Amino acid sequence: MGAESSPKIAIVDESPIRAAILEEGLREAGFTDVVRIDEMKSLLSRIYALDPDVIVIDLENPSRDILEQMFQVSRAVRRPIAMFVDQSDAASIQASVDAGVSAYIVDGLKKERLKPILDLCISRFNAFAKLQDELDRAKSALEDRKVIERAKGILMKLKGLNEDEAYVLLRSTAMREKKKIGEIAQSILTASELLK
Amino acid sequence: MTTPLQIGFIPLIDAAALIVAVEKGFTQAEGLDVQLVREVSWSNVRDKLNIGLFDAAHILAPVPIASSLGLGHIKVPIVVPLTLNLNGNAITVSPALHAAIMAEIDGDPLDPMATAQALSRVVATRRRNSGEPLTFGMTFPFSTHNYQLRFWMAAGGIDPDEDVRLVVLPPPFMVDSIASGQIDGFCVGAPWNSIAVDRGVGQILHFGSDIMERAAEKVLAIRQPWAEKNPQALAALVRSLVRAAEFAEVPDNRNEVARILARGEYIGVDAGVILRTLEGRLKISVDGTIREGGHYMLLAREDASAPDPLQAAWLYAQMVRWRQTPMSLEALKAAQAVFRPDLYEAALGRDGTHQLAAKAIGAFAGPAFEPANIEAYFAALQAGYGKP
Numbered sequence: 001m002g003a004e005s006s007p008k009i010a011i012v013d014e015s016p017i018r019a020a021i022l023e024e025g026l027r028e029a030g031f032t033d034v035v036r037i038d039e040m041k042s043l044l045s046r047i048y049a050l051d052p053d054v055i056v057i058d059l060e061n062p063s064r065d066i067l068e069q070m071f072q073v074s075r076a077v078r079r080p081i082a083m084f085v086d087q088s089d090a091a092s093i094q095a096s097v098d099a100g101v102s103a104y105i106v107d108g109l110k111k112e113r114l115k116p117i118l119d120l121c122i123s124r125f126n127a128f129a130k131l132q133d134e135l136d137r138a139k140s141a142l143e144d145r146k147v148i149e150r151a152k153g154i155l156m157k158l159k160g161l162n163e164d165e166a167y168v169l170l171r172s173t174a175m176r177e178k179k180k181i182g183e184i185a186q187s188i189l190t191a192s193e194l195l196k
Numbered sequence: 197m198t199t200p201l202q203i204g205f206i207p208l209i210d211a212a213a214l215i216v217a218v219e220k221g222f223t224q225a226e227g228l229d230v231q232l233v234r235e236v237s238w239s240n241v242r243d244k245l246n247i248g249l250f251d252a253a254h255i256l257a258p259v260p261i262a263s264s265l266g267l268g269h270i271k272v273p274i275v276v277p278l279t280l281n282l283n284g285n286a287i288t289v290s291p292a293l294h295a296a297i298m299a300e301i302d303g304d305p306l307d308p309m310a311t312a313q314a315l316s317r318v319v320a321t322r323r324r325n326s327g328e329p330l331t332f333g334m335t336f337p338f339s340t341h342n343y344q345l346r347f348w349m350a351a352g353g354i355d356p357d358e359d360v361r362l363v364v365l366p367p368p369f370m371v372d373s374i375a376s377g378q379i380d381g382f383c384v385g386a387p388w389n390s391i392a393v394d395r396g397v398g399q400i401l402h403f404g405s406d407i408m409e410r411a412a413e414k415v416l417a418i419r420q421p422w423a424e425k426n427p428q429a430l431a432a433l434v435r436s437l438v439r440a441a442e443f444a445e446v447p448d449n450r451n452e453v454a455r456i457l458a459r460g461e462y463i464g465v466d467a468g469v470i471l472r473t474l475e476g477r478l479k480i481s482v483d484g485t486i487r488e489g490g491h492y493m494l495l496a497r498e499d500a501s502a503p504d505p506l507q508a509a510w511l512y513a514q515m516v517r518w519r520q521t522p523m524s525l526e527a528l529k530a531a532q533a534v535f536r537p538d539l540y541e542a543a544l545g546r547d548g549t550h551q552l553a554a555k556a557i558g559a560f561a562g563p564a565f566e567p568a569n570i571e572a573y574f575a576a577l578q579a580g581y582g583k584p
Contacts, residue, residue, distance in 0.1 A: 041378070044363065062366035064237040068268065068337055069364040093270070094247045102243070 007053035008033040009117065014040065014061060018128045022056065025124040031117065044069065054114065055104045056121050059097065067104060092118060099125045144182035151185035154192050198229040199429045204241045205232055205254035207463040208367065209386040209473050210281040210414045212453060212495060214254055217440035219456050226432035234461065237366060238336045245417055246272040252433065254280060257412040258338040258511045261531045267521050268337065273420035277539035278434050279507075280414040280441070282500045284473075284493035285341055285404030286389040287348065289381035290374055291482065293318070293330065294399040308406050308560045312352025319359050333365040333373060333382035341383040343514040344407045351561040356518075374398050385413065386473040386493065387465050393479050394469065400480035405491040409558025412507035413493075415535075423539070434543035441496035450474045499555070503535035509567035510557050517577070528570060 009031055013019040019036045026034050037046050040063045047055065047070070057064055092115070096102055099122040103114065148170065155166040170188075174181045201223075205211040214232060217223045223230040235241045238256060245253040246263060260274035261267075289297065300317040303310030319330060334341040346356040356362055365373055370388050373379045375397040382388075383404070392398030404411060416437065423430050444453045450471055458467035472478055476492035479485065494500035512531035516523045541547075557565055563576035 059240055060236060062236040062368065064239045065336055065366055066364050068239055093243065094249075097243055097247060097249060102239070 006031050006033045007113065007117070008035070008050070009054045009056065010034075010047060010050055010052035011036045012040075012043065012055060012057040012061065012063065012067075014038055015058070018058070018125070021128050022121055022124050025120050026117065029116065029120050040066075043067075054117055056117075057102050057104070058125075059100045059102055064102065070104070095122055100129070101125045144180075144185070147182055147189060148185045151188040154188055198224075198227050199426075199432075200229045200231070201251045201429065201433065202231050202233055202249065203252045203254070204235050204244055204250040206235055206238065206241060206367070208254075208414070209457060209463065209470055210284050210493065210495075211254045211462070212444050212457060212474075213280050213437045213441040213501075214416075215457055215462050216444050216453055217436045220440065220443060222436040222439045222443075223433070226436045228429065228432055228436065230433075238339075242269065245274070245419065246270060248419065248422075251418070251422060253417045254414055255417045256336055256339045257415045257507065258340065258343070258515065259336070260415060260417040261508055261511055261534050262338040262515070262520075263417075264534045265521065265527055265530060267515065274417050274534060275420050275423045275539065276415045276417055276503045276508075276535045277423070277430060277543065278416040278437055279412050279501055279503050279535075280416055280437070280495075282410055282412060282494040282498075283403070283405045283408075283491055284385050284413045285344060285383055286386075286400045286478070287345065287381065287383045287402045287404075287407075288370075288374070288389045288392050288398040289401050290377075290379075290397065291399055293380045294401065297401070306402075306406065308348050308402055309351060311401055312348050312354070314352075315349065316352040316354050316359075319354055323359075329359065329361050330380045331361040331363060331378070333363055333370050333379045333384070335367055335384055336364060337520065338515070340404070340411055340413055340511075341385070343511070343518070344404055344411070345383045346518055347514070347559065347562075348402070348407050371395060371397065387463070387469045390469045390472060390478055391465065393482060396482045399482065400478060400487070403478075403487075403489045403492050405489055407560055409491060410494075410498075410507075410555055411557065412504065412511070412535075415503065427542075430539065431543035434540060438496065438501050438544065441501055444474065445496045447475075502540050503537050504555070505532040505535045505537070506555075506557070506565075506567060508532045508535040509570070510565055513565065513567075513570060513573065517574070523571070523574070525570075528567065532567065 009026060011019050011022050011034065016038055019038065023034045023036060035050055037043065043063050043066050055067065057067065096118060101121050103118045103121065151170060152163060152166040155161055155169060156163060161169065170181050170184055174184045203214060205214055218230050218232055238259065241253045241255055242259055242263060244250045260276050263269065263272045263274045296318045297311055297314045298305065300314040301310055305311060322330065332345055334345055336342065342362065345362065349356045349360065354360060363379065367384050367388050370382045370384050371392045374382060374392055375395065389400050393400060418430060443449055454467040454471040454474060457463050457470050458465060463470065473493065476489045477486055478492065480487045508531045509528060512528055515521050521527065563573055563580065565573055
């Protein structure tokens with residue numbers, strides 16, 4: 001690898017969306033040589049064939065142990081290999097463990113050149129986690145809305161209320177019992193199922 | 197006041213003492229509030245312990261030595277105040293490789309020397325026929341599985357780096373990999389050997405205890421500075437784990453222990469398979485043959501829990517033998533100092549006058565291992581068999 005050229009980065013991730021987010025971030029930052037690996041069966045041979053300078057892997061991936069083999073003196077890899085972190089880097093490995101990312105360097109790439117790659121991966125990884133969280137929350141909000149609509153319908157029918165009155169009844173009950181409206185609505189649905 | 201502790205583990209039967217200690221309330225009785233965190237890779241367990249996200253960990257016995265010496269990763273001083281188990285591994289091969297070995301065997305199939313020599317002939321025939329080298333799975337570069345496979349093969353005249361392929365695979369992947377033909381055999385801990393046999397894709401060729409009678413398998417690992425700062429919590433943890441290991445060894449308790457370990461948040465496999473392992477009664481063949489091994493896995497019996505510096509020296513010798521690190525007497529000493537019988541004894545309220553009987557590794561072949569004469573050991577290995 002030339003001193004000025006972009007290092008070859010392999011992203012090992014079974015989540016295609018997250019891998020795409022990482023790749024996009026790296027490309028935007030000027031790292032143009034990025035390859036994604038989502039097939040774990042032939043991981044080691046893929047990596048040997050690609051011969052990357054940096055490997056980024058998700059910590060929830062059990063195949064992480066497979067990569068440890070590359071840091072052994074073995075006949076398959078004839079050049080010396082080392083993990084990028086050393087004792088002075090306890091903070092960056094801490095950050096990468098917190099974010100769920102681990103980075104390995106497979107050749108003599110300078111640490112100062114690796115730092116921006118890792119920082120970028122960590123921020124993208126966190127952004128993905130946030131996105132996932134928001135998505136989950138949006139999903140559960142949508143679920144809540146559906147449940148509330150159905151509970152309102154039941155109240156309107158059983159108690160002869162209009163829609164606004166039914167909603168006010170749900171909300172005031174939730175406030176009185178210190179629960180979410182969705183929870184109260186769910187209990188109404190459950191109760192009406194039982195009483196059918 | 198209770199002390200909160202985060203402890204990492206890998207879903208394997210030899211995490212039994214940790215899981216039982218929490219589930220039976222033994223840790224709570226010692227004033228500890230232990231949260232067990234299930235992990236997916238040994239690298240994760242090691243890293244999270246090393247940087248302080250875990251206070252303690254269930255880990256492969258060679259890993260704390262590698263971390264303390266700075267091999268393969270960052271250098272972090274780790275201490276081992278307790279051995280979680282001795283033995284517990286097995287070598288499993290595909291039915292096809294099993295048949296090939298049995299066709300070549302000259303001697304007792306339970307004798308590892310006879311099987312290693314037979315394997316050596318199978319390997320030679322494959323080479324003559326320009327076949328692909330046999331591939332064996334093991335769990336981690338710094339693992340007893342790696343060393344036991346290598347020791348066994350080398351005794352039969354096989355060079356494990358040249359004549360076969362050894363690949364790291366996460367334990368839950370072993371069974372699928374042997375079923376799909378990606379690997380021809382593996383060395384792994386319980387329950388994965390039994391699961392391969394149950395699925396009809398593997399035959400257990402050897403128990404780990406055939407290769408070595410007494411081999412430290414998983415240990416409790418703690419960062420040295422943490423151990424020094426928290427001697428009371430450490431002692432409390434050791435006591436609760438010894439109590440749990442002793443509980444799990446009582447035959448009448450095994451059903452209960454198997455049911456706890458089988459739960460989804462722990463190992464998540466059938467309780468019957470776990471029970472067979474705890475009893476040391478393993479189905480070794482697809483035809484249903486059962487083999488009993490009194491030393492298949494020791495949790496507390498025969499002073500299994502006491503960390504033994506002899507074991508640490510042996511593991512260091514394997515690292516040197518297989519070129520993971522150069523030989524140095526200073527490093528040997530440092531490796532031995534990782535295993536801390538003094539912390540174990542202190543936790544159990546012994547004043548240090550209780551001398552644990554020195555117990556040999558009991559390898560099936562090779563020169564006797566004496567840490568004080570480690571250089572003579574390597575010389576004898578080189579003269580005897582294999583390439584050191």
